[in-house]
Amino acid sequence: MSIFRVKTTEARVGVVGLYSAGKTVLLTSLINHLQDHDPDRFPLGKPGTHLRKFTVKEPDRGWAQFNYSGHRDALVNYGRWPSKTTDRAQFVCQFERSDWTFSDCLLKLYDLPGERIADAGMLGRDFAAWSERMLNLFVNDSTYRTCTAPFLDAIKKPGVTEAELLSTYRLALANLILNFKPLISPSTFLLDLKGQPARPAAPEDLAAARHCGIDAQSQFGPLPADLRSGGTELFESFSSRYNQYVEQVVVPTIAAYRSCTSLIVLVDVTMLLAGGVGMYDDNRQIVRDLFDVLSPGENKLFGPVARGLSKVFLPHQWRPGWITRLAFVAPKLDLVHPLDRDRMQLLTRRMVERFATDRDGLQHQFFNVSSVVSTKALPTEPGGGRVLVGTPLRGADGRKVPSTSEQRFTASELPDDWPLEWPSGRYAFPEVYPRMPTRKDYPPDQVNLDKLATFVIE
Ligand SMILES: Nc1nc2c(ncn2[C@@H]2O[C@H](COP(=O)(O)OP(=O)(O)OP(=O)(O)O)[C@@H](O)[C@H]2O)c(=O)[nH]1
Ligand SMILES: [Mg+2]
Structure with a gap:
């Protein structure tokens, strides 16, 4: 640290979004641009800002290191996108920026598997409240009703057994996955704690192969009021397995994001348009749940003035943290035609802006x-x-094909606004292989990642 840089400002930036939304790719590109900074290709902060003394630090205790070099290596040396994230991870680095005279920057970046955010609705809810919420969702929405029909029948059956309840709940979750519904909770059904994702299969096979809970012995599903009343054995065991799940899976992954200073919420417009209205509805619900549990906005105890003072006068590890900056990001801009790129932002705005404007201090x-x-x-x-x-990335039959030479392909035109209804498959935005410069210190071409970084690293 230079003698003038008397303090360190800590920026904690969490990235959330559904599976495959582009979180890990975004972080990999961002780290690459900070580490090998070129002010012409990645203008950060005030014009002409230079970065220096970039160093990688150990992650906080209990966090796995974000595998930056592995992800970048996949992109550069193997022409592949990073592999899917299977556990929460953190990347910590420190650097000086020429537009911050008295302070250097300690940046902490947080990544998680997108599946886990479907569990956000469990935080702050006990088993009874979670059950009510899930059952309301299943009963009041026609896709949910159809997908969960065997489970809804089972819970009405007198003398239903635990095994029957669990197998029909797993079948319901399998049907939801196959109908492009991302609100799969407990999310271990989709991605278990060993990092094994559910593989495409018939619903019955999927239901047999997976479990809904920490492991096969600790499964649970929502119970209606009559099965919960009177402290039945079923209720007691589901309730305690639920509590254990929240403590072991949900709190460490989601609650950690509460102490971030900025939150990046990825809304993959291309995936939602391709997936159909059900996917849109679920993603919106998940963002709403996340907002409820992460409570972004100015902390009631410390107003903006106290926050400003604490940034200047308190050692960085003492500074109170809460989310005051929120970036909604529509990723994969290069998968839509330039004529539609403004619409992409407009669609994100129409979908989620209310959640932010409803909050003070954000x-x-x-x-x-x-x-x-x-x-x-x-x-x-x-x-x-x-x-x-x-x-x-894929041939006409949807299967992955080896990387060949570049070709022309057609992407869908974006609508002016979200349609009232649309089936999966009406819109298509074909995935492509990554284009990465081979030179190790030359970060990829990006669009607006520099503007996003300027906003969230403050
Ligand atoms: N064309 C293009 N595709 C992208 C870009 N970013 C992400 N993708 C695509 O999106 C896929 C998923 O990206 P990831 O960053 O792994 O997604 P994630 O949000 O980390 O997903 P999980 O780890 O499953 O939660 C990649 O394999 C690419 O196919 C981008 O900037 N451009
Ligand atoms: Mg990832």
Whole structure:
């Protein structure tokens, strides 16, 4: 630290979003741009800002190290996207920036498997309240009703056994996955604690292969009021397994985000349009749940003035932390044609802005971002399709194909607003192989990641 840099400002930035939303790719690209900073390619903060003395630090106790070099290596040396995240991870680094005269920056970045955010609704709820909430959802929505029908029948059956309840609940979860519904809770059904994700299979096979709980012995599902009353054995055991699950899985993953200073919420508009209205509804519900449990906004005890003072006068590890900046990000901007890119941001705004404006003391902004630009656009003739050039990841049958040469392909035109109803498959935004410069110190081309970083690292 130079003699003028008398303090360290700690920025804790959490990234949340559904599975495959682009969290890990975004963090990998961001770290690469900070570490090998080039002010022309990644303008951060005030114009001309330079970064120096970038050092990687150990993660906090209890956190796994975010595998930055592994993810970057996959991109650069193997032409592959990073593998899916199986556990929460943290990346800590420290650097000086020329626009901060008296302080250097200690940056902590948080990543999690997207599946886990479906459990956010468990925080602050006991088993009875969680049960009520899930059952309300199942009964009041037609897709849920259809997918969960065997379970809804089972809970009405006199003398129903634990085994029957659990197998029908697992079948319900399997049906929801196959109907592109991401609100799968307990999320270990989709991604277990050993990091094994559910593999595509028929619903019955999926239900037989997976478990809903910490492990096969600790499964639970929601129970209706009559099965909960009178402290039945079933209620006691489901309730204690639920509590154990919340303590072991949900609190360490989700509650840790409460102490972030900024939160990046990824809303993958391309995935929601491709997945259908059910996926949109669930993602919106999940963001709402996250807001309820993370309570972003100014802390009631310390107003903005106290927060400002604490930043200057308290040692960084003493400073109270809470989320005061919220960035809504539509990722994978390069998968839509440039003509539609403003619409992408508008769609995000229409979907989630209310959650932020309803809160005091929260600054929020919208960004459409490409973390690793992997396509080029061709000009569109009037009335013509949205043609992009890139290396498609999948063939016409949906299976992954080896990386070949670049080709032209068509992406859907984005609507002006979310339709009232749309089936899965109406919109398509083909995934592509990443385009990464091979030179180790040359970070990928990005769009708006620099603006996002300027907003969240403050
Ligand atoms: N074209 C393009 N595709 C991207 C970009 N970012 C992410 N993707 C695609 O999205 C996929 C998922 O990205 P990840 O960063 O692994 O997603 P995640 O949110 O970490 O997902 P989980 O680990 O499952 O929670 C990648 O494999 C790419 O196919 C981008 O900037 N451009
Ligand atoms: Mg990930």
